[in-house]
Amino acid sequence: MLQSNLSKTHLVLRLVIIGLVMVVIVGLFAYAGGWLTPHTLTQGKIIDRFETLNGVHSGFRRNHAKGVCVSGWFDSNGQGAILSKSSLFQTGRVSVIGRFSLSGGKPYAADASTTVRGLGILFKLPGGEEWRTAMANLPVFPAATPQAFYDLLLASAPDPMTGKPDPNRMQAFFTKYPASAKAVQLFKTHPMSSGFANSTFNSLNAFGFVNDHGTVNWVRWSMVPAQPPETINASTSQQSDTNYLFDALIQNIHQHPLQWHLVITVAQLGDPTDDATLPWPTNRQQIDIGTLTINDVESEEISPARDINFDPLVFPNGIIASDDPLLSARSAVYMRSFTKRESEHKEPSAISTAETEK
Amino acid sequence: MNKNPTQFALVSRILHWLMAAMLLAMLFIGVAMVSSLGDYHKLVAIHRPLGIMILILAAIRLINRMFTTLPPFPPTMSVFERRIASASEKLLYTLMFALPLVGWGMLSAGHYPIVMFGPVHLPSILPANPTLYAILRKSHTILAYLLFLTFLAHLTAVLFHTLIIRDRLLNRMALWPTRKTKEKTATDPIQ
Numbered sequence: 002m003l004q005s006n007l008s009k010t011h012l013v014l015r016l017v018i019i020g021l022v023m024v025v026i027v028g029l030f031a032y033a034g035g036w037l038t039p040h041t042l043t044q045g046k047i048i049d050r051f052e053t054l055n056g057v058h059s060g061f062r063r064n065h066a067k068g069v070c071v072s073g074w075f076d077s078n079g080q081g082a083i084l085s086k087s088s089l090f091q092t093g094r095v096s097v098i099g100r101f102s103l104s105g106g107k108p109y110a111a112d113a114s115t116t117v118r119g120l121g122i123l124f125k126l127p128g129g130e131e132w133r134t135a136m137a138n139l140p141v142f143p144a145a146t147p148q149a150f151y152d153l154l155l156a157s158a159p160d161p162m163t164g165k166p167d168p169n170r171m172q173a174f175f176t177k178y179p180a181s182a183k184a185v186q187l188f189k190t191h192p193m194s195s196g197f198a199n200s201t202f203n204s205l206n207a208f209g210f211v212n213d214h215g216t217v218n219w220v221r222w223s224m225v226p227a228q229p230p231e232t233i234n235a236s237t238s239q240q241s242d243t244n245y246l247f248d249a250l251i252q253n254i255h256q257h258p259l260q261w262h263l264v265i266t267v268a269q270l271g272d273p274t275d276d277a278t279l280p281w282p283t284n285r286q287q288i289d290i291g292t293l294t295i296n297d298v299e300s301e302e303i304s305p306a307r308d309i310n311f312d313p314l315v316f317p318n319g320i321i322a323s324d325d326p327l328l329s330a331r332s333a334v335y336m337r338s339f340t341k342r343e344s345e346h347k348e349p350s351a352i353s354t355a356e357t358e359k
Numbered sequence: 360m361n362k363n364p365t366q367f368a369l370v371s372r373i374l375h376w377l378m379a380a381m382l383l384a385m386l387f388i389g390v391a392m393v394s395s396l397g398d399y400h401k402l403v404a405i406h407r408p409l410g411i412m413i414l415i416l417a418a419i420r421l422i423n424r425m426f427t428t429l430p431p432f433p434p435t436m437s438v439f440e441r442r443i444a445s446a447s448e449k450l451l452y453t454l455m456f457a458l459p460l461v462g463w464g465m466l467s468a469g470h471y472p473i474v475m476f477g478p479v480h481l482p483s484i485l486p487a488n489p490t491l492y493a494i495l496r497k498s499h500t501i502l503a504y505l506l507f508l509t510f511l512a513h514l515t516a517v518l519f520h521t522l523i524i525r526d527r528l529l530n531r532m533a534l535w536p537t538r539k540t541k542e543k544t545a546t547d548p549i550q
Binding site: 007012015016018019022023026027029030033034035042043044045047128129130131147305308309310312314315317318322326328329330332333334336337339340343344347 | 386387390391393394395396397398399400401403469470471472474477478480482487489490492493496497507511514515518519522523525
């Protein structure tokens, strides 16, 4: 009964079929997991590059590793309701938690006026919804695709001899990615401000705001400081203290709450939504939809914001992703960085509780 | 109800094949998700609600399992093989519950909103805690691989019985007309 009346040939043939079914399923699984396409850029490779260039710093974000946590609220003035049906844009107040940071994977790097500054904000909407955004004080992003960003990380890594990026490598990068060269040219027309408090933080990528009628408005947004502008000058750039930018921010918040206007720029037909290196024309409609107020600052050592992933694709009903390839990649890499750091022992933050309470 | 069924109840068979397709899709989405960059967001957006649907169906399936009569094992299965089959069934049921629950708990511990679609989202089932997140995230991966391996073993066993031993084991779960039932219809006196 057990070995039915199959001939030897048939038996072998049927065993081969079973084997083939297994090989196909396991093969497809391996393909889906990326094991059969080792040259494809993955989340893991981007994280590996950060770790190769910066070292592994236990418990810290792989990028924007140095930071301080803040909290406050957002007052919506109702002007955003025409663009998006999200309850956030009705007139009212929601609480926020956030984190100011400096770009780069070294959590104890000395503050420098030219380092890109970041601001992550989580808006807590009624009913458990959230909007998270991670912004930077750049007018546009210097890479249009994940691959360009991956190449830029390597090209812009400081040369151990000079402490600055190798100009030849940067030149080769710009030749390969002319869009990045143009984006970097734009940086020169947007000089860095003197500190966190008077920096404008931009969404960089485009997003869709969906209104009550189902219309998608493609937008970018900026947090525009209410604090008076001040560009870097001799007195603000020549600082010996390793944490001078963060210390100034902490001092500012202790003196009085800091405010930013959330300004939405609305695209017109044909404005690129899939390329963060390209600015939109300056005459686009801009709507001030509310005010962010930051009134408290805490070290990562005690703030829950340390363990929040400012994933740019966490949003409430009424906001959607654009076709920008960076968005999904950012979300993926942030998640991987989050998983890594949450699995590690937490080293103390450079901006300690002693610093934030000074 | 048939007291001596040759097949699983129709509801059981429908649930089996529906969930087989969903679980296999989830395994592939999951493994693709954790390496991909460009497709990550789309895959995650499917993975979360599909996982919760599996959890709901697993509950329905468990209740259905408790109230239906099972067809007997074919005589070609030894006592040992029957024990393995029953144990693997228990393991599969456990994983069908554990994977979505661990996923839900992991996002809760990771301070993530559990978005299903549009404004619909689920509450957190665990407090935000980095260590808990890390443990659950790791467990989610390990359990998913365990599910994939159990699925492969289950499939190999069924194929072996169907193609080599030829005891028509697969017919017990078939949604399509099988030879036996065809013969029955042909000899049905009413026709």
